[in-house]
Amino acid sequence: MKKISKSLHRILSIVVGIFISIVCFTGAMLIFENEITEWQNPQIYKVTPTPNGAIPVSDILTKVVATESQKAEVTQVVIYRNPKKSYKVVLNVGGDTKTLYVNQYTGKVLGKPTESKFFYTMYRLHRFLLQPRPKDDSIFWGKKIVGISTLIFALILITGIITWFPRKGQSWSNRLKISIKHGWRRFWYDLHVVGGVYVAILLLLMALTGLTWAFPWYRTVFYGIFASGDKQTQARPNDKGKDKTIYVDNETDSIDSQRYVSWQRAVENVEAMGKGYTQFTISKNEVRAKISNAGNSRASDTYKFNPTTGDITKTKPYADVSKYMKTRGWVYSIHTGYWGGFAMRVIYFIAAMLGAALPLTGYYLWIKRRFFNKKRKKE
Structure with missing residues:
Protein backbone atom coordinates (compact mmCIF):
# COMPACT_ATOMS: atom_id res chain seq x y z
CA MET A 1 0.00 0.00 0.00
CA LYS A 2 2.77 2.42 0.96
CA LYS A 3 4.81 1.58 -2.13
CA ILE A 4 1.84 2.23 -4.43
CA SER A 5 0.98 5.46 -2.61
CA LYS A 6 4.57 6.67 -2.83
CA SER A 7 4.79 6.01 -6.57
CA LEU A 8 1.41 7.59 -7.21
CA HIS A 9 2.33 10.59 -5.06
CA ARG A 10 5.57 11.16 -6.96
CA ILE A 11 4.19 10.69 -10.49
CA LEU A 12 1.11 12.87 -10.00
CA SER A 13 3.16 15.60 -8.31
CA ILE A 14 5.65 15.75 -11.17
CA VAL A 15 2.82 16.22 -13.66
CA VAL A 16 0.74 18.92 -11.92
CA GLY A 17 3.11 20.28 -9.27
CA ILE A 18 3.72 23.62 -10.97
CA PHE A 19 -0.02 24.27 -11.26
CA ILE A 20 -0.52 23.39 -7.60
CA SER A 21 2.16 25.91 -6.62
CA ILE A 22 0.45 28.62 -8.68
CA VAL A 23 -3.01 27.93 -7.26
CA CYS A 24 -1.79 27.75 -3.65
CA PHE A 25 0.37 30.87 -3.90
CA THR A 26 -2.33 32.98 -5.55
CA GLY A 27 -4.87 31.70 -3.04
CA ALA A 28 -2.60 32.82 -0.21
CA MET A 29 -2.28 36.27 -1.80
CA LEU A 30 -6.07 36.64 -1.93
CA ILE A 31 -6.72 35.76 1.72
CA PHE A 32 -6.16 39.30 3.00
CA GLU A 33 -7.28 41.18 -0.10
CA ASN A 34 -10.03 43.07 1.75
CA GLU A 35 -7.81 44.12 4.64
CA ILE A 36 -4.99 45.24 2.35
CA THR A 37 -7.38 47.14 0.07
CA GLU A 38 -8.84 48.97 3.07
CA TRP A 39 -5.37 49.70 4.42
CA GLN A 40 -4.34 51.17 1.05
CA ASN A 41 -7.49 53.31 0.81
CA THR A 114 -8.95 51.98 -7.45
CA GLU A 115 -9.08 48.39 -8.64
CA SER A 116 -5.88 46.58 -7.72
CA LYS A 117 -4.21 45.06 -10.76
CA PHE A 118 -2.22 42.81 -8.45
CA PHE A 119 -5.26 41.18 -6.80
CA TYR A 120 -7.11 41.03 -10.13
CA THR A 121 -4.16 39.16 -11.63
CA MET A 122 -3.92 36.87 -8.61
CA TYR A 123 -7.63 36.04 -8.91
CA ARG A 124 -7.42 35.26 -12.63
CA LEU A 125 -4.34 33.12 -12.06
CA HIS A 126 -6.04 31.31 -9.20
CA ARG A 127 -9.18 30.53 -11.20
CA PHE A 128 -8.18 30.48 -14.87
CA LEU A 129 -4.36 30.69 -15.21
CA LEU A 130 -4.95 34.14 -16.78
CA GLN A 131 -6.85 32.71 -19.74
CA PRO A 132 -9.71 34.99 -20.88
CA ARG A 133 -13.15 33.41 -20.71
CA PRO A 134 -14.03 31.99 -24.17
CA LYS A 135 -16.79 33.86 -25.96
CA ASP A 136 -18.04 30.68 -27.63
CA ASP A 137 -18.61 27.15 -26.31
CA SER A 138 -14.96 26.15 -26.71
CA ILE A 139 -13.12 24.49 -23.84
CA PHE A 140 -12.08 26.84 -21.05
CA TRP A 141 -8.63 25.31 -20.72
CA GLY A 142 -7.36 27.57 -17.94
CA LYS A 143 -10.28 26.74 -15.68
CA LYS A 144 -10.13 23.06 -16.61
CA ILE A 145 -6.41 22.75 -15.87
CA VAL A 146 -6.89 24.40 -12.47
CA GLY A 147 -9.80 22.06 -11.73
CA ILE A 148 -7.97 18.89 -12.78
CA SER A 149 -4.83 19.93 -10.89
CA THR A 150 -6.88 20.61 -7.75
CA LEU A 151 -8.60 17.24 -8.02
CA ILE A 152 -5.25 15.51 -8.39
CA PHE A 153 -3.88 17.62 -5.52
CA ALA A 154 -6.46 16.10 -3.20
CA LEU A 155 -5.22 12.64 -4.19
CA ILE A 156 -1.59 13.73 -3.75
CA LEU A 157 -2.33 14.91 -0.21
CA ILE A 158 -4.00 11.62 0.70
CA THR A 159 -1.18 9.50 -0.75
CA GLY A 160 1.33 11.76 0.99
CA ILE A 161 -0.26 11.12 4.38
CA ILE A 162 -0.32 7.36 3.71
CA THR A 163 3.35 7.43 2.71
CA TRP A 164 4.32 9.45 5.79
CA PHE A 165 2.37 7.34 8.29
CA PRO A 166 4.88 5.65 10.65
CA ARG A 167 5.28 1.91 10.37
CA LYS A 168 4.59 -0.26 13.36
CA GLY A 169 7.31 0.26 15.95
CA GLN A 170 8.56 3.55 14.46
CA SER A 171 8.70 6.63 16.65
CA TRP A 172 5.98 9.24 16.02
CA SER A 173 8.09 12.06 17.45
CA ASN A 174 10.78 11.70 14.77
CA ARG A 175 8.10 11.88 12.07
CA LEU A 176 6.82 15.21 13.40
CA LYS A 177 10.06 17.19 13.63
CA ILE A 178 11.72 19.46 11.08
CA SER A 179 15.49 19.24 11.46
CA ILE A 180 17.58 22.39 11.04
CA LYS A 181 20.90 20.87 12.16
CA HIS A 182 21.61 18.33 9.44
CA GLY A 183 22.10 20.39 6.30
CA TRP A 184 19.84 21.94 3.70
CA ARG A 185 18.84 18.72 1.99
CA ARG A 186 17.55 17.26 5.25
CA PHE A 187 15.75 20.54 6.00
CA TRP A 188 13.98 20.59 2.61
CA TYR A 189 13.10 16.93 3.03
CA ASP A 190 11.56 17.50 6.48
CA LEU A 191 9.81 20.65 5.32
CA HIS A 192 8.25 18.70 2.48
CA VAL A 193 7.29 15.61 4.46
CA VAL A 194 6.56 16.91 7.96
CA GLY A 195 5.40 20.37 6.93
CA GLY A 196 3.09 18.80 4.38
CA VAL A 197 1.52 16.60 7.05
CA TYR A 198 0.89 19.58 9.34
CA VAL A 199 -1.10 21.46 6.70
CA ALA A 200 -2.54 18.51 4.76
CA ILE A 201 -6.01 18.64 6.33
CA LEU A 202 -6.42 22.37 5.67
CA LEU A 203 -5.14 22.03 2.11
CA LEU A 204 -7.51 19.13 1.57
CA LEU A 205 -10.43 21.26 2.80
CA MET A 206 -9.42 24.05 0.43
CA ALA A 207 -9.14 21.64 -2.50
CA LEU A 208 -12.40 19.78 -1.91
CA THR A 209 -14.40 22.99 -1.52
CA GLY A 210 -12.62 24.75 -4.38
CA LEU A 211 -13.65 21.99 -6.76
CA THR A 212 -17.30 23.11 -6.46
CA TRP A 213 -16.37 26.11 -8.65
CA ALA A 214 -14.43 23.98 -11.14
CA PHE A 215 -16.77 21.19 -12.24
CA PRO A 216 -20.59 21.18 -12.49
CA TRP A 217 -20.67 17.40 -11.96
CA TYR A 218 -18.62 17.71 -8.77
CA ARG A 219 -20.83 20.54 -7.52
CA THR A 220 -23.93 18.42 -8.14
CA VAL A 221 -22.49 15.45 -6.24
CA PHE A 222 -21.11 17.65 -3.44
CA TYR A 223 -24.38 19.46 -2.77
CA GLY A 224 -26.27 16.23 -3.27
CA ILE A 225 -24.36 14.83 -0.30
CA PHE A 226 -24.29 17.85 2.02
CA ALA A 227 -27.56 19.51 1.02
CA SER A 228 -29.72 16.52 0.24
CA GLY A 229 -33.42 17.30 0.14
CA ASP A 230 -32.98 20.84 -1.17
CA LYS A 231 -33.28 21.89 -4.77
CA GLN A 232 -30.63 24.12 -6.31
CA THR A 233 -33.36 26.37 -7.58
CA GLN A 234 -34.03 27.33 -3.98
CA ALA A 235 -30.67 29.00 -3.90
CA ARG A 236 -31.03 30.80 -7.19
CA PRO A 237 -34.66 31.75 -7.66
CA ASN A 238 -35.76 33.24 -10.94
CA ASP A 239 -36.39 36.86 -10.13
CA LYS A 240 -36.57 37.95 -13.73
CA GLY A 241 -39.07 40.72 -14.13
CA LYS A 242 -39.16 41.57 -10.44
CA SER A 322 -32.49 26.10 2.99
CA LYS A 323 -29.79 23.51 3.54
CA TYR A 324 -28.45 24.27 0.07
CA MET A 325 -27.89 27.94 0.87
CA LYS A 326 -26.29 27.10 4.21
CA THR A 327 -23.95 24.68 2.48
CA ARG A 328 -22.97 27.29 -0.10
CA GLY A 329 -22.08 29.68 2.70
CA TRP A 330 -20.04 27.04 4.50
CA VAL A 331 -18.22 26.06 1.29
CA TYR A 332 -17.08 29.66 0.79
CA SER A 333 -16.18 30.08 4.47
CA ILE A 334 -14.18 26.85 4.64
CA HIS A 335 -12.43 27.52 1.34
CA THR A 336 -11.30 31.01 2.38
CA GLY A 337 -10.73 30.43 6.11
CA TYR A 338 -13.45 32.85 7.21
CA TRP A 339 -15.05 30.13 9.32
CA GLY A 340 -12.43 30.63 12.03
CA GLY A 341 -12.13 34.41 12.00
CA PHE A 342 -8.94 36.39 11.46
CA ALA A 343 -6.69 33.94 13.33
CA MET A 344 -7.79 31.07 11.11
CA ARG A 345 -7.10 33.09 7.99
CA VAL A 346 -3.55 33.67 9.23
CA ILE A 347 -3.21 29.89 9.57
CA TYR A 348 -4.74 29.45 6.10
CA PHE A 349 -2.18 31.89 4.68
CA ILE A 350 0.70 29.88 6.18
CA ALA A 351 -0.85 26.61 4.98
CA ALA A 352 -1.38 27.92 1.44
CA MET A 353 2.17 29.28 1.24
CA LEU A 354 3.52 25.95 2.43
CA GLY A 355 1.21 24.28 -0.09
CA ALA A 356 2.87 26.37 -2.81
CA ALA A 357 6.31 25.30 -1.56
CA LEU A 358 5.54 21.57 -1.38
CA PRO A 359 5.79 20.89 -5.14
CA LEU A 360 8.97 22.99 -5.38
CA THR A 361 10.67 21.11 -2.54
CA GLY A 362 9.39 17.88 -4.07
CA TYR A 363 10.93 18.75 -7.45
CA TYR A 364 14.21 19.60 -5.70
CA LEU A 365 14.35 16.29 -3.83
CA TRP A 366 13.36 14.30 -6.92
CA ILE A 367 15.97 15.97 -9.17
CA LYS A 368 18.63 15.61 -6.49
CA ARG A 369 17.92 11.92 -6.06
CA ARG A 370 17.40 11.07 -9.72
CA PHE A 371 20.24 12.95 -11.38
CA PHE A 372 22.89 13.99 -8.86
CA ASN A 373 22.96 10.67 -7.01
CA LYS A 374 23.42 8.85 -10.33
CA LYS A 375 26.40 11.07 -11.17
CA ARG A 376 28.01 10.25 -7.83
CA LYS A 377 27.55 6.50 -8.38
CA LYS A 378 29.17 6.71 -11.82
CA GLU A 379 32.13 8.58 -10.37
Whole structure:
Protein backbone atom coordinates (compact mmCIF):
# COMPACT_ATOMS: atom_id res chain seq x y z
CA MET A 1 0.00 0.00 0.00
CA LYS A 2 2.77 2.42 0.96
CA LYS A 3 4.81 1.58 -2.13
CA ILE A 4 1.84 2.23 -4.43
CA SER A 5 0.98 5.46 -2.61
CA LYS A 6 4.57 6.67 -2.83
CA SER A 7 4.79 6.01 -6.57
CA LEU A 8 1.41 7.59 -7.21
CA HIS A 9 2.33 10.59 -5.06
CA ARG A 10 5.57 11.16 -6.96
CA ILE A 11 4.19 10.69 -10.49
CA LEU A 12 1.11 12.87 -10.00
CA SER A 13 3.16 15.60 -8.31
CA ILE A 14 5.65 15.75 -11.17
CA VAL A 15 2.82 16.22 -13.66
CA VAL A 16 0.74 18.92 -11.92
CA GLY A 17 3.11 20.28 -9.27
CA ILE A 18 3.72 23.62 -10.97
CA PHE A 19 -0.02 24.27 -11.26
CA ILE A 20 -0.52 23.39 -7.60
CA SER A 21 2.16 25.91 -6.62
CA ILE A 22 0.45 28.62 -8.68
CA VAL A 23 -3.01 27.93 -7.26
CA CYS A 24 -1.79 27.75 -3.65
CA PHE A 25 0.37 30.87 -3.90
CA THR A 26 -2.33 32.98 -5.55
CA GLY A 27 -4.87 31.70 -3.04
CA ALA A 28 -2.60 32.82 -0.21
CA MET A 29 -2.28 36.27 -1.80
CA LEU A 30 -6.07 36.64 -1.93
CA ILE A 31 -6.72 35.76 1.72
CA PHE A 32 -6.16 39.30 3.00
CA GLU A 33 -7.28 41.18 -0.10
CA ASN A 34 -10.03 43.07 1.75
CA GLU A 35 -7.81 44.12 4.64
CA ILE A 36 -4.99 45.24 2.35
CA THR A 37 -7.38 47.14 0.07
CA GLU A 38 -8.84 48.97 3.07
CA TRP A 39 -5.37 49.70 4.42
CA GLN A 40 -4.34 51.17 1.05
CA ASN A 41 -7.49 53.31 0.81
CA PRO A 42 -8.20 54.71 4.29
CA GLN A 43 -9.77 57.82 2.76
CA ILE A 44 -12.47 55.59 1.25
CA TYR A 45 -13.15 53.04 3.97
CA LYS A 46 -12.42 54.89 7.21
CA VAL A 47 -14.46 57.70 8.76
CA THR A 48 -14.33 59.61 12.03
CA PRO A 49 -17.48 59.36 14.18
CA THR A 50 -19.06 62.61 15.36
CA PRO A 51 -20.96 63.32 18.59
CA ASN A 52 -24.22 63.74 16.67
CA GLY A 53 -23.95 60.29 15.10
CA ALA A 54 -24.80 59.21 11.55
CA ILE A 55 -27.25 61.23 9.51
CA PRO A 56 -30.42 59.46 8.28
CA VAL A 57 -30.07 56.95 5.44
CA SER A 58 -32.66 58.90 3.45
CA ASP A 59 -30.43 62.00 3.46
CA ILE A 60 -27.36 59.97 2.54
CA LEU A 61 -29.02 58.33 -0.44
CA THR A 62 -30.46 61.53 -1.85
CA LYS A 63 -27.00 63.11 -1.68
CA VAL A 64 -25.46 60.12 -3.44
CA VAL A 65 -28.05 60.14 -6.23
CA ALA A 66 -27.59 63.89 -6.65
CA THR A 67 -23.96 63.33 -7.62
CA GLU A 68 -24.98 61.35 -10.70
CA SER A 69 -25.59 63.14 -13.99
CA GLN A 70 -28.05 60.57 -15.32
CA LYS A 71 -30.84 58.32 -14.09
CA ALA A 72 -29.73 56.45 -10.99
CA GLU A 73 -31.22 53.47 -9.20
CA VAL A 74 -30.27 52.70 -5.61
CA THR A 75 -30.09 48.93 -5.35
CA GLN A 76 -28.36 48.36 -2.04
CA VAL A 77 -26.91 50.00 1.06
CA VAL A 78 -24.50 48.25 3.41
CA ILE A 79 -24.23 49.53 6.98
CA TYR A 80 -21.52 48.21 9.31
CA ARG A 81 -21.78 48.06 13.07
CA ASN A 82 -18.22 49.35 13.27
CA PRO A 83 -18.78 53.14 13.51
CA LYS A 84 -15.43 53.83 11.82
CA LYS A 85 -16.37 52.07 8.57
CA SER A 86 -18.06 54.08 5.82
CA TYR A 87 -21.39 53.08 4.29
CA LYS A 88 -21.38 51.22 1.00
CA VAL A 89 -23.98 52.29 -1.59
CA VAL A 90 -24.62 50.31 -4.78
CA LEU A 91 -26.24 52.09 -7.73
CA ASN A 92 -27.47 51.19 -11.17
CA VAL A 93 -26.45 54.08 -13.40
CA GLY A 94 -27.35 53.85 -17.05
CA GLY A 95 -27.43 50.06 -16.87
CA ASP A 96 -24.03 49.80 -15.18
CA THR A 97 -23.44 48.84 -11.55
CA LYS A 98 -21.57 51.46 -9.58
CA THR A 99 -20.35 51.16 -6.00
CA LEU A 100 -19.59 54.21 -3.88
CA TYR A 101 -18.58 54.71 -0.27
CA VAL A 102 -20.13 57.49 1.79
CA ASN A 103 -19.27 59.21 5.05
CA GLN A 104 -22.40 58.55 7.11
CA TYR A 105 -21.65 61.47 9.43
CA THR A 106 -21.44 64.15 6.74
CA GLY A 107 -23.11 62.60 3.71
CA LYS A 108 -19.97 63.21 1.66
CA VAL A 109 -19.39 60.77 -1.19
CA LEU A 110 -15.91 59.34 -0.67
CA GLY A 111 -15.73 57.60 -4.04
CA LYS A 112 -14.51 54.07 -4.64
CA PRO A 113 -11.10 52.42 -4.37
CA THR A 114 -8.95 51.98 -7.45
CA GLU A 115 -9.08 48.39 -8.64
CA SER A 116 -5.88 46.58 -7.72
CA LYS A 117 -4.21 45.06 -10.76
CA PHE A 118 -2.22 42.81 -8.45
CA PHE A 119 -5.26 41.18 -6.80
CA TYR A 120 -7.11 41.03 -10.13
CA THR A 121 -4.16 39.16 -11.63
CA MET A 122 -3.92 36.87 -8.61
CA TYR A 123 -7.63 36.04 -8.91
CA ARG A 124 -7.42 35.26 -12.63
CA LEU A 125 -4.34 33.12 -12.06
CA HIS A 126 -6.04 31.31 -9.20
CA ARG A 127 -9.18 30.53 -11.20
CA PHE A 128 -8.18 30.48 -14.87
CA LEU A 129 -4.36 30.69 -15.21
CA LEU A 130 -4.95 34.14 -16.78
CA GLN A 131 -6.85 32.71 -19.74
CA PRO A 132 -9.71 34.99 -20.88
CA ARG A 133 -13.15 33.41 -20.71
CA PRO A 134 -14.03 31.99 -24.17
CA LYS A 135 -16.79 33.86 -25.96
CA ASP A 136 -18.04 30.68 -27.63
CA ASP A 137 -18.61 27.15 -26.31
CA SER A 138 -14.96 26.15 -26.71
CA ILE A 139 -13.12 24.49 -23.84
CA PHE A 140 -12.08 26.84 -21.05
CA TRP A 141 -8.63 25.31 -20.72
CA GLY A 142 -7.36 27.57 -17.94
CA LYS A 143 -10.28 26.74 -15.68
CA LYS A 144 -10.13 23.06 -16.61
CA ILE A 145 -6.41 22.75 -15.87
CA VAL A 146 -6.89 24.40 -12.47
CA GLY A 147 -9.80 22.06 -11.73
CA ILE A 148 -7.97 18.89 -12.78
CA SER A 149 -4.83 19.93 -10.89
CA THR A 150 -6.88 20.61 -7.75
CA LEU A 151 -8.60 17.24 -8.02
CA ILE A 152 -5.25 15.51 -8.39
CA PHE A 153 -3.88 17.62 -5.52
CA ALA A 154 -6.46 16.10 -3.20
CA LEU A 155 -5.22 12.64 -4.19
CA ILE A 156 -1.59 13.73 -3.75
CA LEU A 157 -2.33 14.91 -0.21
CA ILE A 158 -4.00 11.62 0.70
CA THR A 159 -1.18 9.50 -0.75
CA GLY A 160 1.33 11.76 0.99
CA ILE A 161 -0.26 11.12 4.38
CA ILE A 162 -0.32 7.36 3.71
CA THR A 163 3.35 7.43 2.71
CA TRP A 164 4.32 9.45 5.79
CA PHE A 165 2.37 7.34 8.29
CA PRO A 166 4.88 5.65 10.65
CA ARG A 167 5.28 1.91 10.37
CA LYS A 168 4.59 -0.26 13.36
CA GLY A 169 7.31 0.26 15.95
CA GLN A 170 8.56 3.55 14.46
CA SER A 171 8.70 6.63 16.65
CA TRP A 172 5.98 9.24 16.02
CA SER A 173 8.09 12.06 17.45
CA ASN A 174 10.78 11.70 14.77
CA ARG A 175 8.10 11.88 12.07
CA LEU A 176 6.82 15.21 13.40
CA LYS A 177 10.06 17.19 13.63
CA ILE A 178 11.72 19.46 11.08
CA SER A 179 15.49 19.24 11.46
CA ILE A 180 17.58 22.39 11.04
CA LYS A 181 20.90 20.87 12.16
CA HIS A 182 21.61 18.33 9.44
CA GLY A 183 22.10 20.39 6.30
CA TRP A 184 19.84 21.94 3.70
CA ARG A 185 18.84 18.72 1.99
CA ARG A 186 17.55 17.26 5.25
CA PHE A 187 15.75 20.54 6.00
CA TRP A 188 13.98 20.59 2.61
CA TYR A 189 13.10 16.93 3.03
CA ASP A 190 11.56 17.50 6.48
CA LEU A 191 9.81 20.65 5.32
CA HIS A 192 8.25 18.70 2.48
CA VAL A 193 7.29 15.61 4.46
CA VAL A 194 6.56 16.91 7.96
CA GLY A 195 5.40 20.37 6.93
CA GLY A 196 3.09 18.80 4.38
CA VAL A 197 1.52 16.60 7.05
CA TYR A 198 0.89 19.58 9.34
CA VAL A 199 -1.10 21.46 6.70
CA ALA A 200 -2.54 18.51 4.76
CA ILE A 201 -6.01 18.64 6.33
CA LEU A 202 -6.42 22.37 5.67
CA LEU A 203 -5.14 22.03 2.11
CA LEU A 204 -7.51 19.13 1.57
CA LEU A 205 -10.43 21.26 2.80
CA MET A 206 -9.42 24.05 0.43
CA ALA A 207 -9.14 21.64 -2.50
CA LEU A 208 -12.40 19.78 -1.91
CA THR A 209 -14.40 22.99 -1.52
CA GLY A 210 -12.62 24.75 -4.38
CA LEU A 211 -13.65 21.99 -6.76
CA THR A 212 -17.30 23.11 -6.46
CA TRP A 213 -16.37 26.11 -8.65
CA ALA A 214 -14.43 23.98 -11.14
CA PHE A 215 -16.77 21.19 -12.24
CA PRO A 216 -20.59 21.18 -12.49
CA TRP A 217 -20.67 17.40 -11.96
CA TYR A 218 -18.62 17.71 -8.77
CA ARG A 219 -20.83 20.54 -7.52
CA THR A 220 -23.93 18.42 -8.14
CA VAL A 221 -22.49 15.45 -6.24
CA PHE A 222 -21.11 17.65 -3.44
CA TYR A 223 -24.38 19.46 -2.77
CA GLY A 224 -26.27 16.23 -3.27
CA ILE A 225 -24.36 14.83 -0.30
CA PHE A 226 -24.29 17.85 2.02
CA ALA A 227 -27.56 19.51 1.02
CA SER A 228 -29.72 16.52 0.24
CA GLY A 229 -33.42 17.30 0.14
CA ASP A 230 -32.98 20.84 -1.17
CA LYS A 231 -33.28 21.89 -4.77
CA GLN A 232 -30.63 24.12 -6.31
CA THR A 233 -33.36 26.37 -7.58
CA GLN A 234 -34.03 27.33 -3.98
CA ALA A 235 -30.67 29.00 -3.90
CA ARG A 236 -31.03 30.80 -7.19
CA PRO A 237 -34.66 31.75 -7.66
CA ASN A 238 -35.76 33.24 -10.94
CA ASP A 239 -36.39 36.86 -10.13
CA LYS A 240 -36.57 37.95 -13.73
CA GLY A 241 -39.07 40.72 -14.13
CA LYS A 242 -39.16 41.57 -10.44
CA ASP A 243 -38.06 45.05 -9.54
CA LYS A 244 -35.58 45.11 -6.68
CA THR A 245 -34.62 48.76 -6.94
CA ILE A 246 -35.93 52.15 -6.02
CA TYR A 247 -35.94 54.54 -8.96
CA VAL A 248 -34.91 58.15 -8.63
CA ASP A 249 -34.66 60.36 -11.69
CA ASN A 250 -32.47 63.30 -10.80
CA GLU A 251 -32.57 64.61 -14.35
CA THR A 252 -36.07 65.87 -13.61
CA ASP A 253 -35.00 66.89 -10.11
CA SER A 254 -37.62 64.60 -8.59
CA ILE A 255 -35.55 63.30 -5.70
CA ASP A 256 -37.84 62.34 -2.86
CA SER A 257 -35.99 61.54 0.36
CA GLN A 258 -39.16 60.02 1.84
CA ARG A 259 -38.64 57.05 -0.44
CA TYR A 260 -35.76 56.00 1.81
CA VAL A 261 -37.13 56.90 5.23
CA SER A 262 -38.56 53.41 5.58
CA TRP A 263 -35.07 51.96 5.04
CA GLN A 264 -33.78 53.84 8.07
CA ARG A 265 -36.74 52.80 10.19
CA ALA A 266 -36.40 49.17 9.12
CA VAL A 267 -32.75 49.06 10.22
CA GLU A 268 -33.62 50.72 13.52
CA ASN A 269 -36.35 48.13 14.09
CA VAL A 270 -33.92 45.28 13.41
CA GLU A 271 -31.22 46.81 15.63
CA ALA A 272 -33.75 47.21 18.44
CA MET A 273 -34.01 43.41 18.61
CA GLY A 274 -30.56 43.43 20.22
CA LYS A 275 -29.14 40.39 18.43
CA GLY A 276 -25.66 41.84 17.95
CA TYR A 277 -25.62 41.85 14.16
CA THR A 278 -22.34 42.97 12.59
CA GLN A 279 -23.66 44.26 9.27
CA PHE A 280 -26.93 45.30 7.62
CA THR A 281 -27.56 45.04 3.89
CA ILE A 282 -30.66 46.97 2.82
CA SER A 283 -32.41 46.60 -0.51
CA LYS A 284 -35.99 47.18 -1.56
CA ASN A 285 -38.28 45.99 1.25
CA GLU A 286 -35.58 43.75 2.75
CA VAL A 287 -32.85 43.86 5.39
CA ARG A 288 -30.26 41.10 5.62
CA ALA A 289 -28.58 41.17 9.02
CA LYS A 290 -25.22 39.41 9.26
CA ILE A 291 -24.95 37.22 12.32
CA SER A 292 -21.19 37.11 12.97
CA ASN A 293 -17.76 37.04 11.36
CA ALA A 294 -16.94 33.44 12.31
CA GLY A 295 -18.56 30.15 11.37
CA ASN A 296 -20.59 30.54 8.19
CA SER A 297 -19.47 34.03 7.15
CA ARG A 298 -22.56 34.40 4.97
CA ALA A 299 -25.05 33.53 7.69
CA SER A 300 -27.73 36.18 8.10
CA ASP A 301 -31.31 36.70 9.21
CA THR A 302 -33.63 38.24 6.63
CA TYR A 303 -36.35 40.76 7.45
CA LYS A 304 -39.05 41.97 5.07
CA PHE A 305 -40.41 45.43 5.84
CA ASN A 306 -43.29 47.69 4.89
CA PRO A 307 -41.97 50.09 2.19
CA THR A 308 -43.97 52.96 3.66
CA THR A 309 -43.54 52.60 7.41
CA GLY A 310 -40.43 50.44 7.75
CA ASP A 311 -42.29 48.06 10.07
CA ILE A 312 -41.03 44.47 9.95
CA THR A 313 -43.64 42.31 8.23
CA LYS A 314 -41.83 38.99 7.93
CA THR A 315 -38.79 37.36 9.52
CA LYS A 316 -36.71 34.52 8.12
CA PRO A 317 -34.02 33.49 10.62
CA TYR A 318 -30.87 31.79 9.43
CA ALA A 319 -32.09 28.55 11.02
CA ASP A 320 -34.89 28.43 8.44
CA VAL A 321 -32.63 29.02 5.42
CA SER A 322 -32.49 26.10 2.99
CA LYS A 323 -29.79 23.51 3.54
CA TYR A 324 -28.45 24.27 0.07
CA MET A 325 -27.89 27.94 0.87
CA LYS A 326 -26.29 27.10 4.21
CA THR A 327 -23.95 24.68 2.48
CA ARG A 328 -22.97 27.29 -0.10
CA GLY A 329 -22.08 29.68 2.70
CA TRP A 330 -20.04 27.04 4.50
CA VAL A 331 -18.22 26.06 1.29
CA TYR A 332 -17.08 29.66 0.79
CA SER A 333 -16.18 30.08 4.47
CA ILE A 334 -14.18 26.85 4.64
CA HIS A 335 -12.43 27.52 1.34
CA THR A 336 -11.30 31.01 2.38
CA GLY A 337 -10.73 30.43 6.11
CA TYR A 338 -13.45 32.85 7.21
CA TRP A 339 -15.05 30.13 9.32
CA GLY A 340 -12.43 30.63 12.03
CA GLY A 341 -12.13 34.41 12.00
CA PHE A 342 -8.94 36.39 11.46
CA ALA A 343 -6.69 33.94 13.33
CA MET A 344 -7.79 31.07 11.11
CA ARG A 345 -7.10 33.09 7.99
CA VAL A 346 -3.55 33.67 9.23
CA ILE A 347 -3.21 29.89 9.57
CA TYR A 348 -4.74 29.45 6.10
CA PHE A 349 -2.18 31.89 4.68
CA ILE A 350 0.70 29.88 6.18
CA ALA A 351 -0.85 26.61 4.98
CA ALA A 352 -1.38 27.92 1.44
CA MET A 353 2.17 29.28 1.24
CA LEU A 354 3.52 25.95 2.43
CA GLY A 355 1.21 24.28 -0.09
CA ALA A 356 2.87 26.37 -2.81
CA ALA A 357 6.31 25.30 -1.56
CA LEU A 358 5.54 21.57 -1.38
CA PRO A 359 5.79 20.89 -5.14
CA LEU A 360 8.97 22.99 -5.38
CA THR A 361 10.67 21.11 -2.54
CA GLY A 362 9.39 17.88 -4.07
CA TYR A 363 10.93 18.75 -7.45
CA TYR A 364 14.21 19.60 -5.70
CA LEU A 365 14.35 16.29 -3.83
CA TRP A 366 13.36 14.30 -6.92
CA ILE A 367 15.97 15.97 -9.17
CA LYS A 368 18.63 15.61 -6.49
CA ARG A 369 17.92 11.92 -6.06
CA ARG A 370 17.40 11.07 -9.72
CA PHE A 371 20.24 12.95 -11.38
CA PHE A 372 22.89 13.99 -8.86
CA ASN A 373 22.96 10.67 -7.01
CA LYS A 374 23.42 8.85 -10.33
CA LYS A 375 26.40 11.07 -11.17
CA ARG A 376 28.01 10.25 -7.83
CA LYS A 377 27.55 6.50 -8.38
CA LYS A 378 29.17 6.71 -11.82
CA GLU A 379 32.13 8.58 -10.37
